[in-house]
Amino acid sequence: MDDLIRNHREQQRVKGTKSELDLHPVVKLFVPWGAATFLISECDPDGLAFGLADLGFGSPELGYISLDELAELRGPGGLTVEQDLHFKAEKPLSQYSEEARRLGRIQA
Template sequence: MSSSLFTENQRLTLVANGLRSNWDDHFDPTPVVKLFTPDANCTWLLSELDPTDQDRAFGLCDLGLGCPELGYVSLIELARIRGPFGLPVEQDRRFRANKPLSAYAAEAQTTSRVQA
């Protein structure tokens, strides 16, 4: 299911980040992938996949309601989401992270939205 949301290389990086997070409490990776709804205001900056459950991703989640937060999301559920015009979640292929996930989260708390 995740293959439609990101590449195999991105998946490998997400899993590696998930593995490192298990033993390094200070690990603050940059987001690997940015997902969004083209016909709604939802954005996900994903930095990790749970190595034991690769349906479970961690990142900064913004459902367009003014309260973005760090947390886990199901890739199966993301793949099922459709916006008001029926468009699925897409990857922003131009996105290149330039700071750690914590910096995106701090900025999102100030502006009430993900800016990436």
């Protein structure tokens, strides 16, 4: 979480300018009972994150995501949203986003 908050603070200094940062995702979250995937690049201290969300309907999009709401999700048998512990970003979020729009899903 420290990297996400640090990214948020760095981004806040340049948000709305030509110097906005194109950050690499730090965390990949997924729902083991479905096709939803989230690549998160930054998060404020209150749990409002920014990243690429793919709910599995073929239209991934960039936006804000409440980590508290994701933590409340429950699937069959009480399954919860999980973190891909082996994920390591190879490119900035904008490149994942462009690729996801072209493919209709996040490939990470």
